[in-house]
Amino acid sequence: MHLFMQYTPWLVAMGVLILCSAFFSSSEAALFYLRRPDRRRLAAGNRAQRVAAELLAEPDRLLTVVLFWNLVVNLAYFTIASITSIQLDRDGHTTAAGLFAVGSLLVIIVLSEMLPKSLAVLRPRGLAALAAVPLAMMARLLDPFIPALRLVNLLSRRLLLPRFRPEPYLRLGDLERAVKLSTSDAALLEQEQQVLQSIVLLSEIRADELMRPRMQFLSFRPPVSLADLEGRVPPSGYLLVTEPNSDEVAAAIALRRLSSIPTEHLEHHAEAVVYIPWCTTVAAALEAMQRQDRQVAAVVNELGETIGILTFDDILDTIFSRAGSRSERLLERKPIRQVGHDTWQVTGMTSLRRLSRHFQVDRPASKSVTVAGIVQEVLERLPQVGDQCRWGPFHFKVLDVPERGQLLVELTLTDAKEDTQ
Secondary structure, three states: OHHHOOOHHHHHHHHHHHHHHHHHHHHHEEEEEOOOOOOHHHHHOOHHHHHHHHHOOOOHHHHHHHEEEEHHHHHHHHHHHHHHHHHHHHOOOHHHHHHEEEEEEEEHHHHHHHHHHHHHHOHHEEEEEEEEHHHHHHHHHHHHHHHHHHHHHHHHHHHHHOOOOOOOOOOHHHHHHHHHHHHHOOOHHHHHHHHHHHHHHOOOOOOOHEEEHHOOOOOEEEOOHHHHHOOOOOOOOOOOOOOHHHHOOOEEHHHHHHHOOOOOHHHOOOOOOEEEEOOEEHHHHHHHHHOOOOOOOEOOOOOOOOOEEHHHHHHHHHOOOOOHHHHHHHHOOOOOOEOOOOEEEOOOOOEEEHHHHHHHHOOOOOOOOOOOOHHHHHHHOOOOOOEEEOOOEEEEEEEEEEOOOOEEEEEHHHHHHHHHO
């Protein structure tokens, strides 16, 4: 008993440090375990929850703060444990000193690492809100030293690992080999390869190739009521709300995700859209949508005017659907349909990329990305029924020009056309 009383201050200090280490470990697990919906709820919650969301907005800073203070606490803990073990040994309690050293290590592993992190992932949102304010205070104390810590980190990498290079992005071939090694089912292998190819292709497809053109969606100025829809559900599944004084798309409502649709002021349920330039890739657009947790992106031209929309569902359809064409989604018809031995009917919104891939021919350089665009580019005017033009290996004849502006053209390969004459 006398021995225990002699070392009570040290034991109390170690207990406090264990609690502090458990706090930092559990906070790290809880905050970084949160998913996007959880973070969105925190951002709209009370003050502590908003502080947690602000901390997560700078993950590098947050991780630096947690790891730094946890390291300080653990160093203090092991310093006290070492001093106590040495003192026990000097007092002639050699066995007790050894047991204390081993026990102090096991205690901090279990009580400060394993147990706190395991409990934190069970209730991450609640614990994140409780830990947010103390962590924010710790972050402010460390902020003046963060630039120095980053400099030390950079110098250490340059001095210790001067030839270190980041890994290159995975190529499609690498992904295909990984899929082949992971399954022996031929049908499943083909599907997985198709999905992987579609994912990689997103980095090559421009937003204006995949978007829903302006004439293919409906938008409403606020206030928006259910009666404005006239009993129709927009083909995209999203009700688009414009700015109050213009026709530029500002927000969208995922009607299929609403448990109940109000009759008035639907714009109050809308979330802002992401704005992306027409020339950006679909992969970059998807990244922007995920980063801002949005389901719809408004595609704008160089003047800032909305020329179309790109939805998260459209991108998923492109990835997982074998066809995945805009013509099938918007016009409910195949983009390329053979009607004769060497004659095809092609919709105006068919992409030139799909056209060249289908016929396995190279396409000439062009600013346009669709058949309708190239017909207008060659004719230098709006097409009319009966107009004909040639572009590379293709011969186009305009068959129909509906009111919505989606052309239907007859296509023949120029070589095949010349052989029959």
